[in-house]
Ligand SMILES: [Zn+2]
């Protein structure tokens with residue numbers, strides 16, 4: 001299982017005060033992936049974003065306007 005990498009991830013995320021996180025099934029490997037939701041304010045309007053990262057297979061998905069990881073795939 002992938003418990004180890006997930007626990008490391010959570011510890012790092014405790015400094016993150018905005019947003020919340022969920023454990024979801026990875027789209028690629030069906031393992032536990034971490035999905036983060038947060039808001040980002042840009043020029044007066046607030047946008048909702050989500051980022052999914054799987055520590056098991058390395059799957060990444062997000063809906064950021066610009067993401068070097070999504071663009072690179
Ligand atoms: Zn995965």
Ligand SMILES: [Zn+2]
Pocket residue numbers: 060061062063064067068069070071
């Ligand atoms: Zn991305």
